[in-house]
Amino acid sequence: MSKDTKSKKRKKGSLGERRKKFAWLVPLASINLTLTLLSLSMILVFVATLEQVRIGIRGALAEYFESMFGIWYYPEQFWGGEFLNAIPIPIPGGYLLGGLLIINLTAAYITRFQWTGKKMGIQLIHLGIIMLLVGQLATQAMQEESRMQINKGESSNYIERFHGVELAFSDVTDPETQRVVTIPQEIIEEGGTIRTADLPFKIQVKHFGVNCDFTVSPEGSTPAGLVKDVNRGVGQTANLSISEKEEDFSSEGLNFGYLIFELFDGTNSLGTWLTLAHPGGNHWWKESPKLSDLAFQPIRHEGKLWGVTLRSEREYLPYSIELLDVENEFYQGTEIPFNFESDIVLNLEGNQSRRALVYMNTPLRHGGKTFYQYQMNAAANYTVFQVIRNPSWLVPYIACVLVSIGLLWQFSFHLIRFLRKNSNSAQPA
Amino acid sequence: MPGSFLRAKAFLRLCIVVGSTWMLSSCGDQPEIRSYEIPSEYTGPVVSWELPEEWGENPDLSGPMAGSFHVKTDLGPVGRIGVMPFRESVSSVDVANMFGMELGQATIDEEKLKKISEIKKIGDREFEWIRISDDGHEGSTRTVLLALYRNKGETWLFPFIGDRDLIREQEQNFESFLFSTTLRAGKVEIRAKAPALPPPPTHDAHGAPTWEIPKHWVKTSASSMRLASYEVTDRNGSKLDFSVTSFPGDVGGTLANVNRWLGQIGIDPVQEADLDKYISPIVLDEKDAQLVVAEGETDSLYAAILLFEDRSWFFKITGNRELAKVEKSNFLSFLESVCFH
Numbered sequence: 085m086s087k088d089t090k091s092k093k094r095k096k097g098s099l100g101e102r103r104k105k106f107a108w109l110v111p112l113a114s115i116n117l118t119l120t121l122l123s124l125s126m127i128l129v130f131v132a133t134l135e136q137v138r139i140g141i142r143g144a145l146a147e148y149f150e151s152m153f154g155i156w157y158y159p160e161q162f163w164g165g166e167f168l169n170a171i172p173i174p175i176p177g178g179y180l181l182g183g184l185l186i187i188n189l190t191a192a193y194i195t196r197f198q199w200t201g202k203k204m205g206i207q208l209i210h211l212g213i214i215m216l217l218v219g220q221l222a223t224q225a226m227q228e229e230s231r232m233q234i235n236k237g238e239s240s241n242y243i244e245r246f247h248g249v250e251l252a253f254s255d256v257t258d259p260e261t262q263r264v265v266t267i268p269q270e271i272i273e274e275g276g277t278i279r280t281a282d283l284p285f286k287i288q289v290k291h292f293g294v295n296c297d298f299t300v301s302p303e304g305s306t307p308a309g310l311v312k313d314v315n316r317g318v319g320q321t322a323n324l325s326i327s328e329k330e331e332d333f334s335s336e337g338l339n340f341g342y343l344i345f346e347l348f349d350g351t352n353s354l355g356t357w358l359t360l361a362h363p364g365g366n367h368w369w370k371e372s373p374k375l376s377d378l379a380f381q382p383i384r385h386e387g388k389l390w391g392v393t394l395r396s397e398r399e400y401l402p403y404s405i406e407l408l409d410v411e412n413e414f415y416q417g418t419e420i421p422f423n424f425e426s427d428i429v430l431n432l433e434g435n436q437s438r439r440a441l442v443y444m445n446t447p448l449r450h451g452g453k454t455f456y457q458y459q460m461n462a463a464a465n466y467t468v469f470q471v472i473r474n475p476s477w478l479v480p481y482i483a484c485v486l487v488s489i490g491l492l493w494q495f496s497f498h499l500i501r502f503l504r505k506n507s508n509s510a511q512p513a
Numbered sequence: 514m515p516g517s518f519l520r521a522k523a524f525l526r527l528c529i530v531v532g533s534t535w536m537l538s539s540c541g542d543q544p545e546i547r548s549y550e551i552p553s554e555y556t557g558p559v560v561s562w563e564l565p566e567e568w569g570e571n572p573d574l575s576g577p578m579a580g581s582f583h584v585k586t587d588l589g590p591v592g593r594i595g596v597m598p599f600r601e602s603v604s605s606v607d608v609a610n611m612f613g614m615e616l617g618q619a620t621i622d623e624e625k626l627k628k629i630s631e632i633k634k635i636g637d638r639e640f641e642w643i644r645i646s647d648d649g650h651e652g653s654t655r656t657v658l659l660a661l662y663r664n665k666g667e668t669w670l671f672p673f674i675g676d677r678d679l680i681r682e683q684e685q686n687f688e689s690f691l692f693s694t695t696l697r698a699g700k701v702e703i704r705a706k707a708p709a710l711p712p713p714p715t716h717d718a719h720g721a722p723t724w725e726i727p728k729h730w731v732k733t734s735a736s737s738m739r740l741a742s743y744e745v746t747d748r749n750g751s752k753l754d755f756s757v758t759s760f761p762g763d764v765g766g767t768l769a770n771v772n773r774w775l776g777q778i779g780i781d782p783v784q785e786a787d788l789d790k791y792i793s794p795i796v797l798d799e800k801d802a803q804l805v806v807a808e809g810e811t812d813s814l815y816a817a818i819l820l821f822e823d824r825s826w827f828f829k830i831t832g833n834r835e836l837a838k839v840e841k842s843n844f845l846s847f848l849e850s851v852c853f854h
Contacts, residue, residue, distance in 0.1 A: 256555035259697055263550050270544035282548040380557070384570065384580060389559050400551055417769030419758060 103195050113191035121185050124176050131156050131175050142247070143333030149178035150224060179221075186217045205494025212486035219479030227474040230399065231458060233365055236465035239406035239431065243453075243471045244396035249294070249341040249361045252395055253283055254380070257388045268397060269294075272343065284385055285354060288346045295329040295339040298360060300374065310344060311358055317381040317392075319344075319358030322374045326358070338363045343394045349385065357381060359394040366395045403451065404431045408439075410467050412460050424460045426467040442469065558598035560669075563693035565686035568594070584675070584683055592675030594687070598696070599668040605630070605661060608670060609643050612657045616647040636692045638662055646677065656680050660691055669696055721759075722798070722826070725850035727843040730755060745832075745840055753832035753840055760825050767792065767818060770827070771805055774816065778809035778831065792818075798853050813837035815844050821853065 103110060128148060135156065136144040148154040156175045158168035189210055197207050230243035248269050255263040265282045272278070278287040291310050301307075301323040307314060311325050318324065326342050341361035347354040359378060362368045366379040380391035409427040414420060425443040430450060432438065442448050448455040448469075454477075458470035560579045564570065569590055571581035579598050583590035609621045609629075621629075630643040641661040647653035658680050660671040673680055673687055680687075721740065726732075730743040745753040771791055772782035783790065795804040795817060802819040815837065816829040828851070830837065830844050 254555070256553060256557075257559060257561065258553065259559070260553055261550050262553040262555060263548070265546065265548045267546050268544040271546065278546075280546045280548075282546065380555070382557075382579075387561055389579075391555065400549070414760065417766070417773055419760065 099196075099198055106191075106195050109191040109195050112187055113195045114188075115192075117188050118185075118192070121181055121188060125181050125185075128175060128178065128181060134159065140332070140334035140337065146333075148175060151177035152180045153177045178224075182217055182221055186214060186221070189214050189217070202497060205490045205492075205497060208486050208490030208493060210490075212483045212490060215479055215483035215486065219476050219483060222476040222479065223474055226476060227472065230471040230473075231365070232405065232455065232469045232471055233367070234405060234407040234426075234428075234467055234469075236407050236410060236467075239404045239429075241404035242398050242400045244365055244398050246396075248397045249394055250397045251287070251343060251345075251359070252393050252398070254391045254393075255388055256391055266398070269341075284388075285347045285349050288348065289343065290346060290356065291328075291344040292342070293328045294331045294341050296326045296342040296360070297329055298324055298326045298340060298342070301325050310342075313346070313356045314344060314358045316355035316383075317357040317359070318375060318377045321377075324358055324360075324375075326360075341394055347383070354383070354385070357383075357392065359392060361394040361396060363396075366393055401451070401453075402433055405429070405448075405455070405469075406431060407467055410460055410465060424457045424467075426457060426460070426469070559697040560596050560598070561695045562596075562690060565683075565690055567683070567686060568690070584679060592673065592679050592683070594673045594690070595671065596694075597670040597672070599670065603661075603668040603670070605641055605643065608659060608661060609645060612659060612672065612674075613645050616645055616655060616657060618645060621645075633660075633688075635688055638664075638691075640691065654678065658684070658687070660687070662691075662696070664696070722851050722853040724757075724847060724852070726847065727840075730843075745830075745836065747833075747836050747839070751833035751836045753830050753836050755830040755844075756827070758827045758829075767803060770818065771807075774805065774814050774829070774831070775807055778807060778812040778814050780807055780809050795848065797848060798851050800853070804848075808834055808837075810834075815841060817848050 131154075132144045132148040135147065139147065148156075154175045154177050156173045158171065158173065159165055160169045162168075193207070193210055193214070197203060197210070199207075228245065229247075230245050232240055232243045234240045250269060251267040251272060253265045265280065267278055267280075267287070272289055272292050274289055274292050276289050278289065290313060307320075307323070307325065309325060309327065311319055314320055314324075328342075331337075331339055340363060342358065344356065344358050346356040359381060360369075360375075362378070369378040370376045379393055379395075381393065383390040383392055406429040407426060408429060411423070411425045411427075413422040415422045421444075423443060425441060428440055428442060428448070430438045430440060430448070440448050442455060442457050444457055447457070452473055452475065454472045454474075455469040456472065457467070459468035460466075558579050562580065564582065567585055568582050569585045571583055571590075571593070578595050580596035582594040584592045584594075606621060606623060606626055609626055610618075613619075613621045626643070629645060630641055633640045633642040639662075641659075641663075643657075643659040643661070645657045645659070647655040654677040656675065656677040658673040660673075662669040662671075671687075671691060673683070675683075724741075726741075726743060730745050733742045733744050740759055741755075741757040743755040745755065768783075768785050768788060771788060775782060775791070791807050792803045792805050795802050797817060797819050800819060800821055802817050805814065805816040805818065807814045811834055812832060813834045814829065814831040816827060816831075819826040819828075828848060830840065
């Protein structure tokens with residue numbers, strides 16, 4: 085028996101053994117399953133693209149991609165829409181399809197692929213695709229998007245999430261240090277009571293919502309509706325009235341979160357407050373003298389001065405960014421932005437600093453966060469960065485490199501074999 | 514039997530794989546109440562004190578009040594004592610008149626103030642002690658006792674409002690209270706009330722005008738570029754798009770802007786000399802502006818260009834030619850309603 089035949093038999097034997105050992109994975113490695121999942125993915129992308137017009141990008145992402153399945157209603161304006169619109173159509177979601185594709189590819193990887201130089205390219209390509217899918221799943225789970233607004237000549241050491249609010253109590257009695265207690269949106273439940281050892285009072289949530297319309301009623305008008313119990317703070321002094329509203333998922337949507345809560349010291353009520361979160365950050369309330377206290381509503385308790393506010397979820401950083409200058413340019417004669425540019429100094433711990441220029445497509449990367457130029461107002465002298473924390477940001481790059489190497493390997497292997505075959509057949513007999 | 518056992522084992526393994534994937538997809542941070550310390554960001558005033566046993570605290574700190582108290586009695590809380598910090602130095606005459614007018618007093622001038630005020634030393638501090646009684650209502654015993662403390666340009670006002678006898682009775686407690694206070698001034702001035710709503714965060718708030726929109730124009734999403742965006746649709750489905758935009762500077766000048774708009778409705782660009790065919794002078798909120806009227810084969814455009822305080826303001830409606838003719842008068846009415854305050 086020749087060496088080649090022995091080696092082929094051993095390889096076949098090893099694949100056979102693997103298939104036997106992982107027999108339970110064989111049905112999951114089906115190419116039919118792959119094609120079905122890819123077809124469903126196309127349907128998912130099509131449906132989500134249609135729905136994005138109706139519910140905005142964030143709404144479509146949440147409904148169809150960040151879920152196991154979504155419910156779609158055939159558009160009324162399409163052919164036969166007047167009949168079909170009433171039927172709810174379940175659409176497999178991104179998590180379901182992505183998860184199944186990972187399982188399918190991994191199963192195929194284990195049960196079908198051969199560990200030979202000839203198939204190495206295919207293996208690398210599939211490994212790259214698996215990494216891409218897993219990386220996307222990790223990004224979905226871990227990525228955080230925030231913003232940082234800085235006025236020219238000032239510095240900032242915190243970022244605020246685009247979505248999600250928190251109720252923040254700050255004890256400002258000490259002139260040097262401020263103690264902050266934050267309660268995230270997920271814990272704030274309408275009708276619920278929040279107790280924590282960090283606060284000297286308990287909070288009873290009366291009404292909470294992620295969006296509302298608010299108006300300042302004329303002085304002397306009787307509070308009604310949601311605000312009828314409000315007897316403390318800006319809600320009372322500014323005669324604020326609110327009406328709840330659905331969350332606006334569109335990219336330009338402004339969601340003013342609201343919370344009406346009563347504070348208790350034991351069983352003794354301290355009053356009922358209304359607080360509103362400004363979608364652009366609570367510093368915007370300062371623009372309106374009547375509502376400026378919404379950024380800090382004072383509560384004095386047991387000789388201490390507390391401030392309360394509902395604000396975008398905030399994260400303090402161990403460094404700060406100072407804005408030296410801003411510049412925005414438009415293409416001449418158009419309203420199309422040509423360049424937004426922020427000249428900044430990154431002030432690190434230990435009196436170290438680093439100067440940088442942040443402009444479109446050239447972000448600042450520091451401490452696991454990427455600061456992209458997001459908005460700017462040169463006239464008002466401020467800049468806004470979009471801040472992304474994505475621990476798995478390198479995974480897609482590695483996956484692309486693997487796929488590229490795999491493709492190169494596979495094509496080179498076939499090319500060399502083809503050239504060899506050609507040169508052999510060209511030799512005279 | 515072994516076959517079914519193997520199938521169960523395979524199913525279990527599958528569950529583990531799917532479960533792990535599910536867990537990975539939901540492994541974000543769990544929400545929790547957090548407590549942390551940061552360097553003080555608070556710029557307002559902070560006052561601390563020791564409260565006399567007979568006094569109670571009012572939780573409502575509306576307006577410029579940094580603290581508010583009452584005297585506890587069998588009949589319930591009576592009197593009102595407050596703490597009002599002012600960043601700037603405040604005239605004693607102004608403060609006296611602020612409370613005096615409430616009590617029906619005639620204007621208090623420097624002469625009269627001397628008669629009703631004295632200097633009282635409490636601890637290391639000197640307070641201006643002003644006593645104002647109710648002259649406006651016959652038989653009234655309402656009295657205001659004002660204690661004013663000045664320190665490096667800041668003024669701290671402690672008003673005690675109540676019945677004459679109550680104030681006389683509680684004067685010792687009032688002095689003890691003032692002695693116990695620790696006063697920390699704020700870094701910013703306490704501002705007066707002025708009703709106004711905040712601007713949307715993405716818009717440039719700089720001198721934003723107001724206007725009246727015809728009722729049948731339907732609001733569409735504004736963007737960071739558009740301060741206002743509306744749509745007009747007729748029965749045939751023809752549409753007009755209306756927008757208000759503002760940019761620093763002249764954004765390339767009138768000729769460049771008009772030529773760009775002409776291109777959008779299929780009209781060839783013009784030279785500077787021919788610009789008059791499309792533009793005419795107009796007055797917007799008493800300011801000289803330019804009205805652009807351009808009618809193409811299918812689409813028309815009406816716009817107003819205003820250069821005001823180094824910013825360009827564009828009010829533009831464009832779309833179906835026939836519908837634009839109908840809406841022209843509404844657009845001109847809109848322009849008349851623009852007000853830069």
